[in-house]
Amino acid sequence: MTPAIPLALLGLVDAAFSGFRAYAGRDARIRKHRATAQAALRGLTAGAVLLLAPTLTAALVLLTAPDQARTYNTLAAGGLGYLLPLTAYATAVLISLAAYFLLPFRVGTLAMVVGLGPLTLLRPLAIAAACLGALLNGGGVPALLVGTTAGAAVLCVEPAVHRRWYRHVR
Template sequence: MTPAVPLVLLGLVDAAFSGFRAYAGRDARIRKHRAIARAALRGLAVGATLLLAPVLITALLLLTAPDRTRTYNVLAAGGLGYLLPLAVYATAVLLSLAAYFVLPFRVSTLAMVIGLGPLTLLRPLAVAAACLGAVLNGGGESALLVGVIAGVAVLCVEPAVHRRWYHHALGKPG
């Protein structure tokens, strides 16, 4: 099984959350479901565009490889190694989100503060762990290259969305 599909889906979901985080706290309206959905879609669009970079690099590596089967197998092993730390991280995020939506208000707020807050700050470390996992699982330099490019892409979504649509929202001149 190729880990490409789960990795792309994970990257796109992360991009949607990044769009939401770029918008969060910038609007005092009570009913802001449309604005939240718009922010998530903006993150998704930016993320999908940025995630084309690792896809193109992977295609280039495969097209220029002397032994495509071997290169594919190495990239697949690296992708699986990349996926494992991200799956652990995503599980922790999902548990925090589930606690937020299921538990009573005070406990869910605490779950948000001690769960999602620190997990957001740990995103770069999760990407670094994923890159290390790609190498340790036999992905070598090519998987590390694709992993670093993918990691930089997902980490750049939130700043890109913020800069494009929300940098002026806190009273700063547009």
């Protein structure tokens, strides 16, 4: 199985959350479900465009490789190594979100502040761990190149959405 599909899905979900984070706190209205959904869609769109960079990087690595089958296997091994730390990170995020939605208001809010606040700050470290996982799992330099490109793309979604749509507070 190729890890490209789960990695792409993780990247797109992260992009939607990045769009939400770019919008969060910028609007004092009480009913803002439509604006929140629009922000998530903006993040998803920006993420889809930015995630073309690692896709094109992987395609370029494969097309220029002397042994494409071996390079594909190397990239697949690196992708699995990249996926493992991100899966652990995504699980922690999902547990924090589940606590927020399922627990009573005060406990859920505490879970959100204690969980998602630090986890948001740890995103770059999770991506660095994923790059290291890609390298150590046998992906070598090609997987590290693709992983670094993917990490940079994912980390650029929130600033891109913020600059494009939410630069000024309403």
